[in-house]
Amino acid sequence: MTRPGGRSARVRDAVHDAVVELLAIGEINAAIPKIAERAGVNPTSVYRRWGSREQLLLDAAVTRLRATSPIPDTGTLRGDLLGWAEGVERAMCDPRGQILLRALVATLAPDKQPIEYLRARGEDLQATLDRAAARGEDVPTVDDILDFVLAPLYLRVLFRRPVEPGTGGKLVERLLTALRADPAPNAGRGG
Amino acid sequence: MTRPGGRSARVRDAVHDAVVELLAIGEINAAIPKIAERAGVNPTSVYRRWGSREQLLLDAAVTRLRATSPIPDTGTLRGDLLGWAEGVERAMCDPRGQILLRALVATLAPDKQPIEYLRARGEDLQATLDRAAARGEDVPTVDDILDFVLAPLYLRVLFRRPVEPGTGGKLVERLLTALRADPAPNAGRGG
DNA sequence: CTGCAAAAGCAAGCGAGTTTGCTTTAAGGT
DNA sequence: ACCTTAAAGCAAACTCGCTTGCTTTTGCAG
Numbered sequence: 137m138t139r140p141g142g143r144s145a146r147v148r149d150a151v152h153d154a155v156v157e158l159l160a161i162g163e164i165n166a167a168i169p170k171i172a173e174r175a176g177v178n179p180t181s182v183y184r185r186w187g188s189r190e191q192l193l194l195d196a197a198v199t200r201l202r203a204t205s206p207i208p209d210t211g212t213l214r215g216d217l218l219g220w221a222e223g224v225e226r227a228m229c230d231p232r233g234q235i236l237l238r239a240l241v242a243t244l245a246p247d248k249q250p251i252e253y254l255r256a257r258g259e260d261l262q263a264t265l266d267r268a269a270a271r272g273e274d275v276p277t278v279d280d281i282l283d284f285v286l287a288p289l290y291l292r293v294l295f296r297r298p299v300e301p302g303t304g305g306k307l308v309e310r311l312l313t314a315l316r317a318d319p320a321p322n323a324g325r326g327g
Numbered sequence: 328m329t330r331p332g333g334r335s336a337r338v339r340d341a342v343h344d345a346v347v348e349l350l351a352i353g354e355i356n357a358a359i360p361k362i363a364e365r366a367g368v369n370p371t372s373v374y375r376r377w378g379s380r381e382q383l384l385l386d387a388a389v390t391r392l393r394a395t396s397p398i399p400d401t402g403t404l405r406g407d408l409l410g411w412a413e414g415v416e417r418a419m420c421d422p423r424g425q426i427l428l429r430a431l432v433a434t435l436a437p438d439k440q441p442i443e444y445l446r447a448r449g450e451d452l453q454a455t456l457d458r459a460a461a462r463g464e465d466v467p468t469v470d471d472i473l474d475f476v477l478a479p480l481y482l483r484v485l486f487r488r489p490v491e492p493g494t495g496g497k498l499v500e501r502l503l504t505a506l507r508a509d510p511a512p513n514a515g516r517g518g
Numbered sequence: 519c520t521g522c523a524a525a526a527g528c529a530a531g532c533g534a535g536t537t538t539g540c541t542t543t544a545a546g547g548t
Numbered sequence: 549a550c551c552t553t554a555a556a557g558c559a560a561a562c563t564c565g566c567t568t569g570c571t572t573t574t575g576c577a578g
Contacts, residue, residue: 142545144555167535178557183536185555190356241485242433254486283498287478294432294485295445307474310505317508333575335525358565369527374566376525520578527572535564542557548550 150175151182155196159235168192190243197240201253204233207260213268213275214312220264221285221304228293229301237293258282276315284311341366342373346387350426359383381434388431389444395424398451404459404466405503411455412476412495419484420492428484449473467506475502 154175158166168189172179186192205223210216227233240253258278265275276284285307292299345366349357359380363370377383396414401407418424431444449469456466467475476498483490 143543144545147556169535179536180538180558181556238432238435241429244429244485244487282482283479284474287482288474290482290485291473291478294435294481296435313509314501314505318504334573335575338526360565370566371528371568372526522575522577524575525573528570530568532567533564534566535562537562538560540558543555545552545554547552 147175147177147181148185150177151186151192152196152199155192156200156232156236159239160232164235193239194243197236197243198253200236201227201233201240202256207264209264209267213264213273214308216264216268217281217285217308217311218305220261221289221308224286224289225299225301225304228289228299234293237290241294274315276311280311280315284308284314338366338368338372339376341368342377342383343387343390346383347391347423347427350430351423355426355430384430385434388427388434391427392418392424392431392444393447398455400455400458404455404464405499407455407459408472408476408499408502409496411452412480412499415477415480416490416492416495419480419490425484428481432485465506467502471502471506475499475505 151171154171158171158174163170168182169179171189171192172182175182182192186195204227205220208216208219210219228237261278261281265278269275285304288307289299289304291297292303342362345362349362349365354361357365359373360370362380362383363373366373373383377386395418396411399407399410401410419428452469452472456469459466476495479498480490480495482488483494
């Protein structure tokens, strides 16, 4: 029987917190005994539950990143995308967000399936697009949004080009401009 | 006195090869003794020269990635960018290229300066743009190229959306289309 | 060809990270 | 309130990566 509540949940949260805190203060290479010590947990518990430092980092990153930057419902596609992009931008300005994204990329095995985080986010975006289309708006594809907005933001973060405030908004405006100029900018590459 | 040739060069290449081979077969976490063994080199030599596994990975990734996808000089901006994008796309289709990029991202410390690889590539792109401008062509900024072409390609690779053949070319065409619609799509964010 | 010194090789020792068998705690159902 | 057992804690042993002092090889210059 699995036992998700109570002490188990406390330990999981404490360890996740410790990972994020250590990453935030630059202790990128902190090993499991150090993480466990900060979490007030026995190292053996961490080894037994996660098995390796990589699995732990991946779990912490996915768990925490999933909780950031929801897509609002403002009544217009522009408003929805601007709100979302602002949230992503804010997360990427935070050192913790940066380091979690980096850890995520580092840990993703090349032969694994697409990361749950991006897949779920893609579904959220699709729902937003469906709402806009139902209102009669011209809508891009999810691929367009990822290409025009998310990819440039991630490139800046991962390769240390600092994200300036307003970047997300400008990228969204550019996407909408391109959409007006060419209603199907990403046609032919699937979605 | 530094001694770049002869045995030193052989050892460096052998170690780089070993790193790439191990990454390619999934041995992401191979430690220095294992890398050295595969390279036929004494572990001490690796420790003395590179100091740490991270430094070694970074060195191998930068060295190998720098050698890929040069920017041609075809006489037109479109031709130059298409040739370059095709090279990048080809490198990103290769599992070794993927894993090197991933290792690079994983190893870059968040407080370090921009990666030499991207900086040098930016200078190459700038030279290409200068040539085109001297011919009287309308040119985007380096930022535009990174946003429109490189970022989407990298996002696909890093998050396991397979890069379909022709993606690089389509991204370049989209950049040029956007450039026609708005001569300064990236204005206000520096270059 | 000879000499100097940079870089590689070798071997022993240290220490941190990891594993393992067992005990203790406490979640969740009866 | 009790019982079962999943999960955490503990301690000891072990593995393995890393460091260090020294020797050997070998570019490269004179």
